[in-house]
Amino acid sequence: MTILAFDFMRRGLIAAFVVGLAAPSIGTFLVQRRLSLTGDGIGHVAFTGVGLGVLLRTSPVLTAVVVSVVGAVVIEIVRERAAASGDVALALLFYGGLAGGSILIKLAGGTSSALGGYLFGSLSSVSDGDLAVIVTLSAVVLLTMALFLRELFAVCQDEDVARVSGMPVRFLNLLVAVGAAVTVTVAMRTVGLLLVSALMVVPVATVQLVARSFKGTLYGACLLGSVMSVGGLVVSYYADVPPGGSIVMLSLAAFLVAAVSRKWVRA
Amino acid sequence: MHAVSVFDLQHGTVALGGRRILEDVSVTVDEGEFVAILGANGSGKTTLVRTLVGLNPLAAGDLRVFDTPVRQFRQWPRLGYVPQRLSVGGGVPATVGEVVASGRTGRLSRFRRFSKADQAAVDHALEDVGLSHRVGDAVTTLSGGQQQRVLIARALAGEPEVLVLDEPTAGVDADSQDTLAGALGHLSNAGGSVVLVAHELGPLASLIRRAVVMSQGRVQSDGPPPQPDPHHDHPDHVHQHPHADPPSSSTFGLDR
Numbered sequence: 001m002t003i004l005a006f007d008f009m010r011r012g013l014i015a016a017f018v019v020g021l022a023a024p025s026i027g028t029f030l031v032q033r034r035l036s037l038t039g040d041g042i043g044h045v046a047f048t049g050v051g052l053g054v055l056l057r058t059s060p061v062l063t064a065v066v067v068s069v070v071g072a073v074v075i076e077i078v079r080e081r082a083a084a085s086g087d088v089a090l091a092l093l094f095y096g097g098l099a100g101g102s103i104l105i106k107l108a109g110g111t112s113s114a115l116g117g118y119l120f121g122s123l124s125s126v127s128d129g130d131l132a133v134i135v136t137l138s139a140v141v142l143l144t145m146a147l148f149l150r151e152l153f154a155v156c157q158d159e160d161v162a163r164v165s166g167m168p169v170r171f172l173n174l175l176v177a178v179g180a181a182v183t184v185t186v187a188m189r190t191v192g193l194l195l196v197s198a199l200m201v202v203p204v205a206t207v208q209l210v211a212r213s214f215k216g217t218l219y220g221a222c223l224l225g226s227v228m229s230v231g232g233l234v235v236s237y238y239a240d241v242p243p244g245g246s247i248v249m250l251s252l253a254a255f256l257v258a259a260v261s262r263k264w265v266r267a
Numbered sequence: 268m269h270a271v272s273v274f275d276l277q278h279g280t281v282a283l284g285g286r287r288i289l290e291d292v293s294v295t296v297d298e299g300e301f302v303a304i305l306g307a308n309g310s311g312k313t314t315l316v317r318t319l320v321g322l323n324p325l326a327a328g329d330l331r332v333f334d335t336p337v338r339q340f341r342q343w344p345r346l347g348y349v350p351q352r353l354s355v356g357g358g359v360p361a362t363v364g365e366v367v368a369s370g371r372t373g374r375l376s377r378f379r380r381f382s383k384a385d386q387a388a389v390d391h392a393l394e395d396v397g398l399s400h401r402v403g404d405a406v407t408t409l410s411g412g413q414q415q416r417v418l419i420a421r422a423l424a425g426e427p428e429v430l431v432l433d434e435p436t437a438g439v440d441a442d443s444q445d446t447l448a449g450a451l452g453h454l455s456n457a458g459g460s461v462v463l464v465a466h467e468l469g470p471l472a473s474l475i476r477r478a479v480v481m482s483q484g485r486v487q488s489d490g491p492p493p494q495p496d497p498h499h500d501h502p503d504h505v506h507q508h509p510h511a512d513p514p515s516s517s518t519f520g521l522d523r
Contacts, residue, residue, distance in 0.1 A: 212404065
C-alpha cells in the first residue's frame with residue numbers, strides 16, 4: 001500500500017489508532033453523566049494552551065496538556081458547585097479559551113493555516129516526538145480508566161450512593177475531568193480541537209444504540225472509535241481533506257447506519 | 268445491655284442554600300430497629316435521612332454513626348442507601364446485574380477481583396427483590412417499580428447492617444411494594460436496621476415498630492406508628508394507588 005510508504009502517514013495512523021481507542025473510553029463516562037459537551041469545552045480551553053506553546057516556542061502539545069488540565073479542573077469545580085449560573089460560567093471559560101488562543105497564535109506570528117491544523121487536525125503534523133507523547137498519554141488514560149473502572153461506573157451511576165458507600169467521589173470526578181483534558185490534547189493532532197469531542201461521544205452514541213450493558217458499550221465504543229479514526233485518516237489521505245472532518249463524518253455515518261438498522265430490526 | 272446506636276443525631280440543624288431545613292432535630296436509631304420517617308412534603312424527611320448518611324453537613328449539632336463521630340467514621344460499607352430516583356439513571360445502557368454489582372464496589376479494594384462471595388451477594392440481592400431472571404436485561408427496559416427494586420438490590424448487594432431508603436414505595440406498583448416489604452423483612456429478621464422515608468406505609472406497615480413524624484423541619488412526634496385504617500391490614504384488602512400503575516419514568520419524581 002502506497003499509503004504506508006510515507007513516514008508521516010505511518011505516524012499518523014498509529015496516532016489515530018491509539019487516540020481512537022482512548023477517546024471513547026473517557027467519552028463513555030461523559031455520556032453516562034450527560035456531560036457530552038465537556039470535551040468541546042476543554043477543546044476550546046486547550047486552544048489557549050496551543051497558543052501559549054507557539055508563543056513560548058515550546059511544544060504546543062505540552063502547554064496544551066497543562067492548560068487544558070487546569071481548565072478541566074476548573075470546569076469540574078464549577079460543575080460540583082452547580083450554581084444556577086454554572087453553565088454561563090462554563091460558556092465564558094470556553095469563549096475565553098478560544099479567544100486567548102487566537103490572539104496568542106497571532107502574536108507569535110502564526111499563520112491561519114497553522115491554526116487550521118490545530119482546529120481540524122492535520123496529517124503531516126505528527127512528529128516522532130509528538131507520536132511518543134501521544135502513545136504514552138493515551139496508554140496512561142486507558143490504564144487509569146481500566147484501573148478505576150469499577151469505581152468510575154459506581155460514581156457515574158449515582159454520586160450520592162457512591163459517596164455514602166465511602167468512595168472518594170471528588171477524586172474520581174477529577175480523574176475523569178483530567179483524563180478528558182489529556183485525551184483532548186493527544187487527539188488534537190489528528191482530529192483537531194473542534195472535533196475531538198466527536199471522537200469521544202459519537203462512537204459511544206452509536207454503540208449504545210445496540211448494546212445492553214455498560215461494559216459492552218465501553219469496549220464496543222473503543223473498538224469502533226479506533227476503526228473510525230484509522231479509516232477516517234485513510235479517507236483523508238486519498239480525498240485530501242482535513243482528517244478531523246473525515247474521521248467525524250465517517251463516525252456520523254456509522255451512527256446513522258446503526259440507528260436506521262435498529263429501526264429496521266425492531267419494526 | 269445497651270444496644271449500639273446506628274445513628275445518633277443530637278440537636279441537628281441543617282441549612283441548604285441559606286435556608287434552614289432542619290431545626291434542632293434529635294433522633295437516635297438503635298441497632299435492629301425498623302423506623303419510618305413520616306411527614307408532609309417539605310417537612311424535612313429527605314433532608315433528615317440525607318443528613319444521617321452524611322450527605323448534608325450539619326450547621327449545628329452532633330451526629331454519630333455506629334457510635335463514632337461522623338467526621339471520623341470510615342466504615343461506610345456498613346450502610347446501604349437508596350435515594351429517591353425517578354429511574355436508574357445515566358446516558359449509557361447498563362444491565363440489571365451491572366447496576367446491582369456496583370453496590371459491592373465500596374466493599375472492594377482496588378486490586379481485588381470480584382470474588383465468588385461478591386457474586387453470591389449480588390445473586391442473593393437480586394433474588395430478594397425477585398429480579399434474578401432479569402439480570403442480563405438493560406435496566407431501562409424495566410418498569411418503574413422494577414427499577415426501584417434494582418436500586419434496593421444495589422444497596423442490599425453491599426450487605427449493609429443498616430439500610431436507609433428515601434420513599435422506596437413512591438410510584439411503585441403493588442407487586443413491587445410487596446416484594447420490597449419481603450426484602451426489608453428479611454434484612455430486619457437477620458438483625459439489620461432499617462430507616463425509611465414514606466408517604467404511606469402500604470404493605471410495610473406491619474414491619475414498622477417506630478415512626479418519627481416530621482413537621483416544618485422539626486420532630487413532631489416519635490413513637491409507635493400511627494394505626495392504619497382497620498381494613499388496611501385485612502388480608503383481602505387490595506392496596507391501590509391512582510399513580511401506581513403503570514409507572515412511567517416521566518410521571519413521577521418531580522419532588523426529588
